[in-house]
Amino acid sequence: MTKKVNISTESGADVQTVSEAVATRLKEFRKRQKLTLDALSRRSGVSKGMLVEIEKSAANPSIAILCKISAALGVSVAEIVNVASPPAVRLVEKHEIPTLWTGPKGGSARLLAGTGGPSMIELWRWEMQPGEIFESTGHPNGTYELLHVEQGQLKIAVNETELRIQAGCSAVAKTDVPHQYSNDGKAKLIFTMTVAEPH
Template sequence: MERVDLELLTQSLARNVRHWRTERSLTLDALAARAGVSRGMLIQIEQARTNPSIGTVVKIGDALGVSITTLLDYAQQGPAVRIVPAEQAVRLWHTAAGSYSRLLAGTEAPGPLEMWDWQLMPGDSSASDPHPVGTVELLHVTVGELTLTIDGTEFHVPAGSSASFEASTPHTYSNDGDTPMAMVMAVSVPPSR
C-alpha cells in the first residue's frame, strides 16, 4: 500500500472512530473496555498517531457495531450506490509468502456487512478472535481447499464449496495444501445495541 493511502486511512480511521464513539455516547474508557483495547491505543488512533493492526480495528468496529469499511471510509458522504474500484480495495493483512485478505465492500444495513477477498498460500493461516454473538460468516472457496477451524474443530472446504458459521468463537483459516487457496467471504455483524 502506498504511503499516501496509509496516511489517508489513518486519518479516516481517526475521524470515523471519534464520530461513531460520539454517536454511540461512549467514553474512551467505555469503548476501550468494550473493545478490549487500551485507552492509550484509542487515543493514538483518534489522534491519527498510529496504524493499528487489523485485529485492533476489527475489535473497535465490533464494539461500535460498525463495519471495518465504515471505520476506514475516507469519503465524507457517498451516493446510494457506492462503487469501489479494484485499486481501492483495502488490503488489511498479508504475508511474505503472498497470502492476503482484501476488504472489497461493506455497508451498514441493518448491521455491518462486509465482503472480503482472501488468498492463502500453502502453509499460511490467519486466526480470528471471536466476534460479537450473532455474527455470521459466509464463504465460498474458488481455488484450492480451505481448512476452517472453529472452536478447535477442523472442517475442509474444497474449491466450489461454501460454508457458513456463527463467528462468536475463535476461528482460523488455513491452507494445509500445497497449492494456493482463494475464497470470497461475507461477514454480517448484528447492529450495536
C-alpha cells in the same frame, strides 16, 4: 496470534490513506456517541493508549482490534475504514479498497465492500500462500461467515471443528467463537467471504 493491519499499495488504498480514514471516522463515531476514550476503552476492551494512537493515525491496529472497536460503537469495520456504501448504490473504486491483512508469504485479505449500521454485511477477498494462517478470537454473538473457495483448499477451524473446503465448494460458519483459516496445501488459496453480523 494477532495479525497487524498491513495495507498494500499495489491493489488499493495505501497505508496513510486508510490510517487517516480510520482516525477520522473513529473520532467522528466516538464524539457522535459522546464517548470518552476511557469509556470506549472499557466498552471495547482496547487500551486507551491504542485508541489514542489510532486517532492520531500513528497505530497499526489488527483486524481483531478494529472488530472490537466497531462492535463497541455499533458500526461496521467497513464504516471505520471508510468503504461502506451509503443507502443508495455507490461504486467502490479499486483504489479505495483496503488490504487489511498481509501474510508473511504475501497473502492478503481485502475488504471489498460493506454496509453500515449495527447489522452489517462485509464482502472480503482472501489470498493465502501455502503455510499461511490467520487466527481470530471471534466476532460479536450471532456472526456468520459465508465462504466460497475459488482456487486451492481452505482449512477452517471453528473451536474444535475442522473443515477442508475444496475449490468450487462453499461453507457457512458461525464465527462468534475463536476460529482460524489456513492454507496447508501446496498451491495458492483464493476465497471470498461474506461476514454477516446481526444487531
